Amino acid sequence: MSGMTMSQKILAAHAGLDHVEAGQLIEANLDLVLGNDITSPVAINEMSKFTTKGVFDKDKIALVPDHFVPNKDIKSAENCKCVREFARKNEITNYFEVGKMGIEHALLPEQGLTVPGDLIIGADSHTCTYGALGAFSTGIGSTDMAAGMATGKGWFKVPSAIKFNIVGKPSKWVSGKDVILHIIGMIGVDGALYKSMEFVGEGIKNLSMDDRFTIANMAIEAGGKNGIFPVDELTVAYLEEHAPSKKYTVFEADPDAVYDEEYTIDLSTLKSTVSFPHLPENTHTFDDIADIKIDQVVIGSCTNGRLDDLRCAAEVIKGHHVANGIRCIVIPATQQIFLKAMEEGLVRTFVEAGAIISTPTCGPCLGGYMGVLASGEKCVSTTNRNFVGRMGAIDSEIYLASPAVAAASAITGKISQPSEIGL
Amino acid sequence: MKAAKGTVFKYGDNVDTDVIIPARYLNSTTGEELAKHCMEDIDKDFTKNVKKGDIIVAEKNFGCGSSREHAPISIKAAGVSCVIAKSFARIFYRNSINIGLPIIECEEAADAISNGDVVSIDFDSGLITDETTGKTFKGQAFPPFMQKIIDSEGLINYINSSEDK
Ligand code: SF4
Numbered sequence: 001m002s003g004m005t006m007s008q009k010i011l012a013a014h015a016g017l018d019h020v021e022a023g024q025l026i027e028a029n030l031d032l033v034l035g036n037d038i039t040s041p042v043a044i045n046e047m048s049k050f051t052t053k054g055v056f057d058k059d060k061i062a063l064v065p066d067h068f069v070p071n072k073d074i075k076s077a078e079n080c081k082c083v084r085e086f087a088r089k090n091e092i093t094n095y096f097e098v099g100k101m102g103i104e105h106a107l108l109p110e111q112g113l114t115v116p117g118d119l120i121i122g123a124d125s126h127t128c129t130y131g132a133l134g135a136f137s138t139g140i141g142s143t144d145m146a147a148g149m150a151t152g153k154g155w156f157k158v159p160s161a162i163k164f165n166i167v168g169k170p171s172k173w174v175s176g177k178d179v180i181l182h183i184i185g186m187i188g189v190d191g192a193l194y195k196s197m198e199f200v201g202e203g204i205k206n207l208s209m210d211d212r213f214t215i216a217n218m219a220i221e222a223g224g225k226n227g228i229f230p231v232d233e234l235t236v237a238y239l240e241e242h243a244p245s246k247k248y249t250v251f252e253a254d255p256d257a258v259y260d261e262e263y264t265i266d267l268s269t270l271k272s273t274v275s276f277p278h279l280p281e282n283t284h285t286f287d288d289i290a291d292i293k294i295d296q297v298v299i300g301s302c303t304n305g306r307l308d309d310l311r312c313a314a315e316v317i318k319g320h321h322v323a324n325g326i327r328c329i330v331i332p333a334t335q336q337i338f339l340k341a342m343e344e345g346l347v348r349t350f351v352e353a354g355a356i357i358s359t360p361t362c363g364p365c366l367g368g369y370m371g372v373l374a375s376g377e378k379c380v381s382t383t384n385r386n387f388v389g390r391m392g393a394i395d396s397e398i399y400l401a402s403p404a405v406a407a408a409s410a411i412t413g414k415i416s417q418p419s420e421i422g423l
Numbered sequence: 424m425k426a427a428k429g430t431v432f433k434y435g436d437n438v439d440t441d442v443i444i445p446a447r448y449l450n451s452t453t454g455e456e457l458a459k460h461c462m463e464d465i466d467k468d469f470t471k472n473v474k475k476g477d478i479i480v481a482e483k484n485f486g487c488g489s490s491r492e493h494a495p496i497s498i499k500a501a502g503v504s505c506v507i508a509k510s511f512a513r514i515f516y517r518n519s520i521n522i523g524l525p526i527i528e529c530e531e532a533a534d535a536i537s538n539g540d541v542v543s544i545d546f547d548s549g550l551i552t553d554e555t556t557g558k559t560f561k562g563q564a565f566p567p568f569m570q571k572i573i574d575s576e577g578l579i580n581y582i583n584s585s586e587d588k
Contacts, residue, residue: 025568038449042492045452051583068450075450125490125514141492141518143578151582155568189437190484194513223484225513279437366446366489387441387488389464 003254022160034122037065042142056152102334105302112243131228132212161196166203168268176211177402185283193223210308275400300331304382316407323413328355427504429476433538439488454500475502486515527562
């Protein structure tokens with residue numbers, strides 16, 4: 001019997017098994033089931049088809065209307081109403097109304113709902129974000145969500161894994177976003193299909209929690225089932241702040257765990273990285289980026305709407321002005337982040353520079369509202385997908401980048417790195 | 424289990440859920456509404472031309488991107504009887520099984536079948552026949568557990584029926 005990976009150990013523990021192998025189909029107990037305003041209505045509708053009524057545990061379901069919220073139109077309002085009424089009827093503890101809500105994958109860790117060793121499913125593909133805290137979390141669809149809410153269980157095929165050995169220290173403007181874009185550029189958008197991406201190594205200590213959230217968040221853009229980090233001092237400090245009363249279990253990979261592939265990522269050699277349309281794997285560094293004029297910059301989303309991201313963007317923008325004719329939209333991912341950004345003066349920096357600040361929402365990330373692109377327009381965005389039509393017109397273009405690059409680009413009006421404005 | 428037969432709509436690599444059903448339509452949840460916009464951003468004539476029973480054939484990583492179940496729902500509601508691809512993105516794969524949309528992984532079939540060919544599929548044996556060219560291919564069979572979900576026409580029915588027992 002070979003050893004197990006971090007992910008396999010968490011799955012085994014939740015399936016009540018001593019050992020699992022890659023490829024094995026298991027049924028496992030869930031710690032948290034998540035849905036948003038797009039996926040929950042479909043799941044709620046499916047719930048009504050169950051012969052057993054009600055939810056398995058009202059404390060272990062999180063409902064976060066965030067995509068088209070505050071409601072962008074009547075249909076979105078109806079969807080939110082459906083979620084709200086379901087939450088009320090079933091007395092769901094973790095329902096987040098406007099004023100409390102934030103983008104789900106920034107909100108749940110902040111609220112202390114995701115801790116190491118948890119098994120979490122969410123009807124949203126970026127549910128993989130919580131792997132940053134050493135949880136096994138993965139995106140599923142609405143039917144899985146319904147089944148999870150009703151039974152507290154989910155079916156899984158135990159994944160094999162790719163190991164990323166992280167070493168070194170990144171230079172000043174290189175962040176978690178550059179790390180994950182670099183990896184996706186290297187292995188491709190299906191490079192980790194059906195697999196876990198396990199990040200280990202001494203270099204991890206040089207990645208902030210917000211960097212780790214960004215990296216785990218985009219595991220799905222490499223096709224990954226989950227992304228996961230070990231628990232270290234930084235994780236423990238984060239948990240002390242956000243989940244002081246929650247108990248958790250730390251799982252480590254066995255020394256003889258088997259990996260399909262292993263890569264070493266030296267953070268000190270990484271450069272600011274940009275994904276060109278229309279796939280996250282189309283990565284470039286500034287060695288081969290010509291002058292590309294842009295129309296809009298978006299700084300936000302479940303990938304890069306956290307406090308570190310806003311701090312970094314503000315540091316670049318401070319004392320500059322958004323270029324003439326460019327729209328720069330900044331979206332703090334949660335109310336708490338918004339508040340801290342205000343207290344730290346970041347909001348002032350953005351507004352003085354001519355950027356706008358929005359209430360927490362997914363909004364433009366999926367072409368919903370608050371910054372939809374017209375035909376032919378180009379946007380530098382800190383979001384995670386640059387698919388055809390993702391942010392608006394089908395012939396608009398999205399360039400995925402870090403907050404530092406997005407902020408520098410807003411100032412110059414073309415895709416730029418901080419060094420181009422003297423930083 | 425049943426068989427399928429229909430005309431092929433062929434697509435390339437990495438057909439993502441944003442082109443299968445663009446986010447601007449995600450405020451609808453009914454199959455009927457979603458089917459009207461199925462594949463709109465990759466093939467604007469798809470909904471005009473697709474007939475009940477037709478088949479989608481694509482290359483690798485079909486259904487990548489968002490977890491929206493609206494994607495397989497729109498394909499199923501548009502009348503598509505099966506999707507054949509070299510590989511599927513995993514959330515799309517499980518969503519399809521969970522809602523009872525038959526999907527098959529088969530590299531050779533995805534390479535050899537052309538747009539407009541008439542193809543038939545026998546789900547029991549996994550045998551794919553390109554009736555236009557006469558070629559046959561062996562698709563990957565589902566593990567028994569997934570087969571049970573598909574046979575029950577989706578996860579909910581499967582759970583209900585296993586609870587009855
Ligand atoms: S911010 Fe974008 S990627 Fe993240 S949950 Fe919202 S729509 Fe999805």
